[in-house]
Amino acid sequence: MTRWLRALLALVLAALALPALAQAPSEPSFPKLTGRVVDDAHLLSPAQVQQLERLSAETEKASSRQLVVATIPDLQGYAIEDYGYRLGRAWGIGQKDANNGLILIVAPKERKVRIEVGYGLEPIMTDALASVIINQTILPRFRDGDMAGGIVAGAQAIADQLKAPPEAAEKRAQEAAATRVKKKDGIGDWMVAAFWIAVVVFIVLPMLFGRRGGRRFGGGGMPPVIIWGSDWGGGGGSSWGGGNDSFSGGGGSFGGGGASGDW
Numbered sequence: 001m002t003r004w005l006r007a008l009l010a011l012v013l014a015a016l017a018l019p020a021l022a023q024a025p026s027e028p029s030f031p032k033l034t035g036r037v038v039d040d041a042h043l044l045s046p047a048q049v050q051q052l053e054r055l056s057a058e059t060e061k062a063s064s065r066q067l068v069v070a071t072i073p074d075l076q077g078y079a080i081e082d083y084g085y086r087l088g089r090a091w092g093i094g095q096k097d098a099n100n101g102l103i104l105i106v107a108p109k110e111r112k113v114r115i116e117v118g119y120g121l122e123p124i125m126t127d128a129l130a131s132v133i134i135n136q137t138i139l140p141r142f143r144d145g146d147m148a149g150g151i152v153a154g155a156q157a158i159a160d161q162l163k164a165p166p167e168a169a170e171k172r173a174q175e176a177a178a179t180r181v182k183k184k185d186g187i188g189d190w191m192v193a194a195f196w197i198a199v200v201v202f203i204v205l206p207m208l209f210g211r212r213g214g215r216r217f218g219g220g221g222m223p224p225v226i227i228w229g230s231d232w233g234g235g236g237g238s239s240w241g242g243g244n245d246s247f248s249g250g251g252g253s254f255g256g257g258g259a260s261g262d263w
Helices: 003-023 048-063 079-089 127-143 147-163 166-212
Strands: 036-041 066-071 103-107 112-118 254-262
Touching: 003 127, 003 147, 036 048, 036 166, 048 066, 048 147, 066 112, 066 166, 079 103, 079 254, 103 147, 112 166, 127 166, 127 254
Parallel strands: 036 066, 066 103
Antiparallel strands: 103 112, 112 254
16 A cells, blocks of 8 residues: 555544544543532432431441442533543542542432442442442432432442441352342343244244245245344442541542442
């Protein structure tokens, strides 16, 4: 390929990429970390904010793990999963060496909720357990119109897990994972059965009746094959003196662990 052709190809590729770059959201602007509860979407009463602050402080005192509750008015075009881990890194929730921070994020505009888990907490707050808390504790209240109740109940369930003795915490996480696998296996069995029913209905029976009628698929070719499938995915460095101004993250990091839900 000559030099001018390569240059022309590069220009064409750049032109094709421009629309995608123009539509890509800019780096999100995060709310300021003003305390253990950042209620920028104004979903909580002052009494509920204080209740959650006490719960967060008690959790950190008992376990050194940081729990922050954040209500976000706008995800700025980001998926809550992308926004969540970026927010965790920007705020630095959790100790730097332990990465033991967790954020309960609620975005009412997009009707999304997420439990964002720091690297160090992933063994005890697994994706499966985070999903259980969201779907069994938080979302039922959200769907009933009790946003504040869902946030408080979800934060309490998270705090109970973070404060639990290691053996009890690991056992609960394993039970949640086992339940998730069992549900997947059950759905997988149904998919296998559906596949073989489709084979019989769309391939075997037409072949049998086609032979009797002297007809073949595609003039003698192989019959069409239908393949069904699915993709299953998943996924105290602070000072606390009783007021929001004394709280800060400790430099913890996040890598996308956790779970999300919507209502």
